[in-house]
Amino acid sequence: MATTNAADHANGNTATPEIPVTKALAQFVATAKPEQLTQELRTKVKEVLIDYIGVAVGGIFNAHSTEPICNAIKAFQGPGIGTCTAIAGGPPCMLPQYAGLLNAAFAHSLDFDDTYAEGTLHAGVTALSAAMTQSELLGNEAPIDDFILAVCIGYEINCRLGRELGFESYHRGFHNTSTAGIFGAVGAIAVLKHLPVDKVEMAFGLAGSKAGGSMQYLDNGSWNKRLHPGFAVHDAFMCVSLAEAGVVGATRIFEGQHGFLQAYSPKADKDLRRLVSGLGSEWIWLNSSLKPFPACRMTHTFIEMAGNIGATRKVSSGDIKAIKIKLPPTNLLLVGDATPNKIHPTNHIDAQFSVYFQVANALLYGSNTGIQAYQKLEDSEIMALCSKTTVTTDPALTVFAGWLQIEWCDGHIDEAQMQDALGEVQHPFTRDRVDEKFLSLLEPSFGVTRAQKVISMIDSLEKHSVGALFSLLQ
Template identity: 55%
Template sequence: MPPGSILDSAVTNGHPASNGTNGTNGANGTTSTENIPVTSILVDFVANASTDYLTSPIRDRLKEYILDYIGVSLAASQSSDSTQPILTAIKTLGGTTGGSSTVLGLGKSFTPQYAGLLNAALGHSLDFDDTYAKGTLHAGVTAIAAGLTQAEILGSSIDMDRFLLAVAIGYEITCRLGKELGNEAYARGFHNTSTAGIFGAVATIAVLKNLPATTLANAWGLAGSKAAGSMQYLANGAWNKRLHPGFAVHDAFVCVALAEAGVLGAKDILEGPMGFLHAYSPKSDKDLAYLTSELGQRWEFLETSLKPFPACRMTHGFIEYATTLGRDRGVGADGVKRITLSLSPANVSVVGARIANKIHPENMVDAQFSAYYTTAHSFLYGSDAAVRAYEEDRLGDKEIYELSNKIVCVGDAGIKHFGSRIEVEYSDGKVETLDIPYPLGEPQRPFTRDRVESKFFGLVTPVLGEKRATAIRDAVEDIESHTVTKLLEMLY
């Protein structure tokens, strides 16, 4: 059944269908929040989720996402510059007092909400985690982190199918909400990964605990007042971004506990006139019918891509193809007159603003969110050196500095999601242009399983050694034969 065709029916998941064609008011294109009870539809979906949803394609993708998450998180536990300061603060706050929850790479001594915070923050600290293009967000880092912590608390009462289901539902809720927030939410200053992610994290916890719909509705109602994540981190490469999914998972545990204790949460938190979708994004064409249709049949989260490079996804096309236009041809900065990078106008504001810390970043976060720097680095050193890009010598590299000055970023409304275009005008007068509608890793250009495993071993072997890395890979591949507790014992 094609997306939206459910509107031909009289009901949607047991609720009256919208009177509109796409969940909007035809007169002015604004969202019609009165017609579709989004919150109750999604609550029913989560509360009644069935392991029958776990088809082979869903299982296979979840295994890839989980393997990737583990690899990125373990690497960040040892290599990210923000890990130790965050860990110190959590210990000061009592996050290891009487705790027995596991944090990847850091041990089994944390209270659940702080384990969730750390696991989500670690998964996002290298900006190497999976990405959902339609929502411009990272869904796995909240769904998997919340799922691991909650499943560990419940222990042997949770079988692996229930865990996989919970993670899938968390992904799906975050992705569907993120799609309707869109890139427009960034213009309002919100980071979709955390604002939508808290709802996905609550959903994951709810599935594992088999919470009734009323409790989940209250937890989401409370989560609407905890959803946060400011894009102001772009001003100075702040570590706020790394903490955003951590805050979301931490607060998801708080909201669930409050709801289970009987605390009343806001009604209609998603679609209400002062609710989440209205408050967090100015997007004028939110499609509430698409948001709530074909639940359990059309899985948006399966379009989530895995990252080949540890940088903002918006820069990946440039990183990949600058290599072929520069290093592979033996061309340096002096061989270039000008490079023009085209991307969507919304993405220009995130990675292409012509400001000092974008053109010449001095720290890792600024560099990861600079189309200038990541393109110049790849042009000179190649995409296979992307992990090295943020070391001190590269950040201070004079040739990267020179080439970055020759780069211009422009917005093109015809470019969608993470698509891009690169044009190089060489010093000898030759010009070459490459259109990159989909960066490597999108469904249209899949990140194949061998690449997934290569990335995983590249991240984990330096931390745990090849033997342990292989054992983890094998355990995830045969995850149904393990418990979450046993899996976590391999990860610290």
């Protein structure tokens, strides 16, 4: 971990009391004001909110996990005793922690929610779920600008923590989306409740004992992954309540010798100065990107390249002799390992994390099949192409970059390389495509007119309330 004290660094002491990171982040939350909201921030919040609602509704109506998760939470909570709502036909009368849990799980179920590349995490699913539920709970006491501000703060905390955790955290077995996500959720809730700095610091300290999310879900494509951000939001509500009641949490939870950053990531160059530099003036979360494809972000350049190649000719598995893929070494574990559940996935999550499946599907059926791609898990043409695919790594490739080669049986070779995934700042996902994605997810259950009303309400968000938005979604 980068420190400001050379002697401490030389002695292996990675705790840096001279950089009070936890206090700085707590101060950032406690002193946040709507006056900080620029037009760029407001526009971005509306964009990610449209996307969040789209993927949440899509998750509710298309994920096999929705019904059992809902049934479990309803049984655990007991009969209607709360005032919060799960999005779009979910259980009514929920306590906030359970409503937040469900909404976050729904929004993450399709792996279609926004991402932050430098932090290798989904920052919005916890920030938005916590902010929406807390705003609904407060009702008229929560001005819409406070909600917009809370979303910004939640995202920013998640992205900054994720950036310091790095991809190395995954190799330790942790899912950054939820381990960092609980802190962004705490921040969003605390902004809306106008908590003082000492309470925010205690809530962070308590959340350090609840941060979790095991990558072992990759072993069998389990639904743990979908629940991770839900657990984070649930526990954020609990930690804030405990702190408000005077429960003492750990100090220096981020920077301490046994704190969050040390425990959850072996990354060698964590930079505590960078973590808190420019808080309130430099918003790194604005680099968050929306996902055009419902699959792990690490497969997206390959989906686009394969779709482009497939669009030039009619493709069948018998036409292709071999497919070669090169990806960054960091990405092999998640999407390219030569294991049976990656080469021939049999469930949605395994397919979402299989570059073999994603390339084969895009070559055969195009890159814009959306969630319908997962209706083809037993497709013999896809399985045949997966068997012809070899995945290796190239250290010259970084982040989401990829190289793809298709060797055809007639001797022709197509080769492509792409640096930036669609949706990143360098390869933008335009607003018309945001709306197109949203409508594709909502129209089947909401109809065109109602779906368009949701977009219109969010575009004029300052004239409405979160409660009104929830009402439209029911």
